[in-house]
Amino acid sequence: MEAMNPVPWRKHEDLDRFAVERNVPVTLGGKVVIADRVVKTSCPHNCYDTCGERVYVKDEKVIKIEGDPDHPITRGHLCLKGFANVAKINSPDRVKYPLLRVGERGEGKFKRITWDEAMDFMVEKLTKIREQYGPEALSEYCYSGNREHMAKTVMGRFLNLYGASKLVGSFCLLSGAAGSFHTVGTQHTMMPDVWCEKAEVIMIVGRNSSATNPHIYPFLYRAKERGAKLIVVDPYATGLASKADLHLRPRPGTDGAMALGMMHWIIKKGLQDQAFIDQYTYGFEELKKLVEPWTPEYTQEVTTIPKEQIIEAAELFATHKSHLECGYGQQRYSNGHQTQRALACLAAICGRIGKEDGGYNFIDSMGFPSVGEHAFANTARVTNPEGADIPPARMINIASFATAIHEAKDPPIKAVIAYRGGLISQQPNVDYTIEAVKSLDLFVVIEQFMTDDTDYADLVLPGCHYLEQYGLHPSYWHHYLQLQVPVCQPPYECVPDIEIFEELGRRMGYEAYFPRERTGLDYIRMMVGDHCDLDKALSPNGPLRLPEEYCPRVPYADHKFDTPSGKVELYSNTMEQRGKEFPGDFCPLPHFLEPDESLPGTPELAKKYPINVISQHPAFRTHSQYYNLPWIQEIEGPAKIYINPEDAQERGIQDGDLVRVFNDRGELVNILARVSRRIKPHVAEMSSGMWVKLGGSVNKLTSCSVGGPRDIMSTGGIMYAYHPLLDGNTGGYFNTLIDIQKM
Amino acid sequence: MKMICIDRAKCSGCGACQALCALEKRGRMQPGESRIRLRRTGGPMLQYVTYCQHCADPECVKACLKTIIHKEKDGLVVRKFDECFACSACEVACPVGAVVYDSGKDAYMTCDLCRGDPLCVKVCPTGALTFVDAAQSSVERRGAYALQKIEGKEWLP
Amino acid sequence: MEKTKQLTLYVDTRRCMGCRACETACKLENALPAGPRYTMVTETEVVEDGVDKLKFLPVPCQHCADAPCVKACPTGALFKREDGVVLVNRRKCIGCHECLWSCPFGVPQFGVDGKMQKCTLCAFRLDRGEMPACARACPAEAILVGTTEEISATLRSRYGAQCAAAQMMSQGRCDPPQTAK
Incomplete structure (x- = not known):
């Protein structure tokens, strides 16, 4: 057994205070084991369900995990990965101590060093890079490997103090989120326990719930057993599509065209909810003109969906109490924003907004809890500490990260600290990304395992599993919050992400802004303030139903939309306005564009x-x-x-x-x-x-x-x-x- | 460890495995001395082939009077047949009837998997015999059951 | 114990949607390494009324009333409990694989020690009044464990209305439902 070096600055808290029960018997391998404690937490991975979990700990090791039966939506169930967390957190392959590269980038050859040496290395490199190029030469790379929002806010404080470039954007769902926002304003999702009772038709687009949202099924089946019909839109036959009464299979990237075709037919047959349109939407006449050419025949030609199915789906959707649940698959194309605009318009012209029997779901605003004037989480309280002199810095969009490294000048990007995201495995065009990484002077990776990224790192730091860290991750699908808490002490020399950033900050001269006694929970309280009673979401309590002012039970029941017109904008004023200031496809109507690569388009x-x-x-x-x-x-x-x-x-x-x-x-x-x-x-x-x-x-x-x-x-x-x-x-x-x- | 796996429902009792094993190992079609033998029990399973299963805890190893049978690291049960004095203890002890008397060697013998390329599997006309590990065989059986169940009568209204 | 009071595990295949949570829940509960899979979800492609679909079926042990594995086992290691659960006594097992050849469902698994191990219907949990791990884990609530009466009751509450309607329609006793406007 290799000896582990003590990490003197790693915090040690009494985690027992989060126990729901102590000395709990639990079955394991056909025996009864007495766990020291069981703790409530939730899963902060990038998936809708954000399951409530009960974690059993013995001798500071996670021995078992199960779903939390107190959670009204996830109902005590987990997905296959949930149970596999026990294997993951206890895996012998975890990165145990800091590693310094000794070979070439890509060879994956390292030697063990101490945390002090690792910190010295980073401080030296970051100081040198700032002197040589300026502070904007540094960027973080952080995404949704652990999607909770607090740690990157703490890193944001460090980066602001240093003067680094700011990482913005998303590369998985913001096209759709923008498409929704430009139509309905701030988005609110309706929980499945509401629509399952009254919806007659449920249409799910671009999502395979079997893979990414299994907890929808009890509610979906409840609706089906009541007689509701399920329409699934997905290019291929998935677990979810196999449960559909009608499965539409569009050519990849043409879900928007399908929506235009459906709207054409609905309007032609007079099936739209004209009262809703007249009272609560803006720009119907322009939308009507847009969809005129989208006959079933033409839509079939573009989407390859048989026209009979387009007609059937359109009529079913428009003539029933329908619920439109959108995934993210349909918007993962260059035209994703307009696809989502078209889907949102489809729901709007059928009056499916503001009713209890079904709505329009894409992503709840809790998915971006820090965005907007009345944001739930005020990240600026952490990222912009009082009294600190924060220079303005340029932004790097994560959806073009490798491009930015290749092309950035004055200064170039020379240092990247990566955590919670697989830069090389998940960004597109692997070879292009690897070339970008090779051009850096410093590539630091905080990881739990030796991955594609660590192969190219100069320094690998032993990261923590989400079960070993605090976190704030409200679900972007349901409205129950359970804070992540460390259920056990980190093993080996692993350090929670925020403590790495805090210690680095202290060693770079920012001690005043990283007091040692502050914990992840303190940062969460700083962000959320009194927007909700966080203690009710903290083990042994929870989950907490978030306040209705942030997450209404029936979204838009008051028919108030924070758009320029105050209505659902079929013709989007915000698109038009933004398009005057910035380049891009800001067409205010949801027109269909062929994706960047497609058979008919290229x-x-x-x-x-x-x-x-x-x-x-x-x-x-x-x-x-x-x-x-x-x-x-x-x-x-x-x-x-x-x-x-x-x-x-x-x-x-x-x-x-x-x-x-x-x-x-x-x-x-x-x-x-x-x-x-x-x-x-x-x-x-x-x-x-x-x-x-x-x-x-x-x-x-x-x-x-x-x-x-x-x-x-x-x-x-x-x-x-x-x-x-x-x-x-x-x-x-x-x-x-x-x-x-x-x- | 890969082993000879059998789907008894597919076995047609043709005896090809028996005939060709004897031919290979004894130089002539002597079914009684083939290491894979066809049994007719007259019961519901009219045809039934038996062969060495390379058990985890073999009865033959325990029974052998001269302790010349042992299980190798890779799982194969092997015997030093030169030292066998044909007492037949292993044949009596074997619960699946896999041990046969080889008159050429004057020793009791079992299937040795033909050095990793078993002939019986190759000649089996129905595909009842396959050469995979037990885990793979289980996966295949589960899949076959699911297919059969799904293609069968569906009760959906 | 009466056969009707014996426990059975039933998968409501209309609900199983292929998430495989039962597989890792089972692994965790039984502290299994990679290798033995007490339950396994099969995925089959079918064409139903011209529509391509996937059908899923988890295959744990069926704990058969008249278990072929128990009959085939030469050492008596396999036995059926009072309440119907089929278990293996690993001390008696010699790893001869006869149970695998006789099982119509491919259930027996062989771990590193070569002896047979398989789904126990979480007998240890049942004895403590808890549901088997896979049934507890299933997000779609598709795995039902209980007596045949209990399972029938659950299925009737889920599908009874539709079945009754279908039956009445086929007898001409009611019209097919109209699509409401």
């Missing part, structure tokens, strides 16, 4: 690469996390690509063959081909999140295409003004053309 490219690969988030992982666990690998199996039988036959590929998948950006070899009807001709499907070094990363093939509305590439991903809900941006992962051949 025919020359399609001649070389005639198959559109989409990459779902499978049940087995949250993005690239859990991939390395033996339990998960055993269930998921090897990297595979689903191909339609027609495409397979053309290429002489049989089910079980090994294939090469390629385009101009890169190639994957020895991928298992699964010939399947679940995917339509000219489309293929490969899971996202597989690690590059394990050979199955679809991001070897994806491009730096970005969803709008704002065009961030024209300034190389660097900007000086940005608003997430006006500007959007999402990675256009799904508009990727490839070809496949037998090995």
